[in-house]
Amino acid sequence: QQTLAQDTSKKSCYEFLNMTSRSFAAVIQELDEELRDSVCLFYLVLRGLDTIEDDMSLDLNRKVELLRSFDQIIYQKGWTFNENGPNEKDRELLVHFDVIINEFLRLKPEYQKVIANITKLMGDGMADYVSGEHRENTAIATVKDFDLYCHYVAGLVGYGLSDLFAASGLESKEIADDKVLSNAMGLFLQKTNIIRDYREDLDDGRQFWPKEIWGKYVEKFSDLTKPEYKDKAQACLSDMVLNVLDDVPQVLTYLSKLKNQSVFNFCAIPQVMAISTLALVFNNLDIYHRNLKIRKGQAVKLIMDSKDMDHVVSIFRQYVFEISRKNEATDPNFMKISMAIGRIEQWI
Numbered sequence: 001q002q003t004l005a006q007d008t009s010k011k012s013c014y015e016f017l018n019m020t021s022r023s024f025a026a027v028i029q030e031l032d033e034e035l036r037d038s039v040c041l042f043y044l045v046l047r048g049l050d051t052i053e054d055d056m057s058l059d060l061n062r063k064v065e066l067l068r069s070f071d072q073i074i075y076q077k078g079w080t081f082n083e084n085g086p087n088e089k090d091r092e093l094l095v096h097f098d099v100i101i102n103e104f105l106r107l108k109p110e111y112q113k114v115i116a117n118i119t120k121l122m123g124d125g126m127a128d129y130v131s132g133e134h135r136e137n138t139a140i141a142t143v144k145d146f147d148l149y150c151h152y153v154a155g156l157v158g159y160g161l162s163d164l165f166a167a168s169g170l171e172s173k174e175i176a177d178d179k180v181l182s183n184a185m186g187l188f189l190q191k192t193n194i195i196r197d198y199r200e201d202l203d204d205g206r207q208f209w210p211k212e213i214w215g216k217y218v219e220k221f222s223d224l225t226k227p228e229y230k231d232k233a234q235a236c237l238s239d240m241v242l243n244v245l246d247d248v249p250q251v252l253t254y255l256s257k258l259k260n261q262s263v264f265n266f267c268a269i270p271q272v273m274a275i276s277t278l279a280l281v282f283n284n285l286d287i288y289h290r291n292l293k294i295r296k297g298q299a300v301k302l303i304m305d306s307k308d309m310d311h312v313v314s315i316f317r318q319y320v321f322e323i324s325r326k327n328e329a330t331d332p333n334f335m336k337i338s339m340a341i342g343r344i345e346q347w348i
């Protein structure tokens, strides 16, 4: 039986959810009763971790200590955090984190274990990265470093969600067993965002593109914005898109294994947004100057159309075709992109 106080604290968790990400928050709230609270709290715990990792004003040792112990912090009733810089986007969440912890402690133990396990792995991964990043400014040197970074911040989220889906009984254990597919669900979203956010991150003094790729085209990461490097910048961008296209078959395979309608919608919507964004940024040099977003009307249409696998496959086919159309024979990566598209078309 739920007391009034418990009801209030649960409501405020959903208020925090809506504060942190309106559009995706709505999709989480459509999830089946059995999964909604655990996914909402998983999202908020991840947000808390992100707010600490993102805060450049935090002392490095303090940040590392918090990241590595966040999996224990989420069990500490009453814990709150007031050391975030004033302009940290979601600082409010950590100021009231005791409410999140209260609700977390009311989840079934197996859901708590999944969330705590991923929080530990991610917190350690982030701590390793921020320590390394501190030493030299391109912590993401190789494509391998790029995959590892994206695994820590996004692939692990795929792991955790697949574990929650399986633990709830709404999806088969198989969905949690195949880590490669769960990892691809995170990498595809994160890598597409990293391409889209080139300019925003550059202006924030952050760079996530692997030097093994951009170093083939320019000396300095910011040279990609200069008109005299236009052709190099276009080739570099298609090289980055090529790297992301390899995750598409695994994303489609993961989605094809889902049985529950609310889980399918929850998983498919971000992926169709991402393939739409990937087609938008491909061969579009505006990404070096401003943040590109798909139009609201198109996003709404994608959400409406992503209700079943056939529709999702046809949406992917449409955007992969658009990338193929934009692929230029003069681009040094033209053949590799054509082959990556060929591999996807076998699937779709």
Ligand SMILES: COc1cccc([C@H]2O[C@H](CC(=O)N[C@@H](CC(=O)O)C(=O)O)C(=O)N(CC(C)(C)C)c3ccc(Cl)cc32)c1OC
Pocket (backbone or CB within 6 Å): 021, 022, 023, 024, 025, 039, 042, 043, 046, 153, 154, 155, 157, 158, 159, 161, 162, 182, 185, 186, 187, 189, 190, 193, 266, 267, 268, 270
């Ligand atoms: C099986 O795996 C997933 C299945 C469904 C959704 C997501 C994934 O989708 C959102 C979608 C989302 O949050 N979209 C934003 C728009 C944007 O970020 O551009 C939004 O709609 O506000 C997202 O982007 N991330 C953040 C990471 C990519 C780092 C994991 C994310 C963060 C926390 C959770 Cl619980 C889930 C997700 C999955 O994660 C891989």
